[in-house]
Amino acid sequence: EPEVTQTPSHQVTQMGQEVILRCVPISNHLYFYWYRQILGQKVEFLVSFYNNEISEKSEIFDDQFSVERPDGSNFTLKIRSTKLEDSAMYFCASGRQSSYEQYFGPGTRLTVT
């Protein structure tokens, strides 16, 4: 069964460094998402992406964040200058249609030191 994959599984970076989190969504899906979950807290929406552009973003998704679909398969989240509070589990998700079920990847644990 197709699944969403994410790399790396764990990323450790120093404050102020740029990180790129990578995701390969399910191949026939059209909608792509990033969420994050700070340890012990709820899963929070960051951004949704459709038709090669951002369709919605949350307050968390400020100018330090960007997303890209550089080719037909990858979907990336870039954090330009990481802060300590960016430490969290980042989940990529994809879906066939808007407002329907989303399929989540296993997550990338980002630790900012």
Added chain:
Amino acid sequence: SQQGEEDPQALSIQEGENATMNCSYKTSINNLQWYRQNSGRGLVHLILIRSNEREKHSGRLRVTLDTSKKSSSLLITASRAADTASYFCATVTGANNLFFGTGTRLTVIP
């Protein structure tokens, strides 16, 4: 905030018993979804119920939705140790992103 809130926060039951988790939300919704998360892992979609539906079944899962009370419940019947996980409700409004609740941590004791 339109995010859901689950109740209880934690639930511990014996294998074979039924588990009921509740979710309340604040705004009008397009649909409500339930997801499961095993510790440190990604979320797995369980079931979706649309705003014009009142009840839905999938295997051992039964979901109800009461839009007048802005609440939903997830019932897992004949629980198994493998059902141990955190369960989240997530609401979908006009936009297509999910707003997750705080989750219920379910422990099924063998």
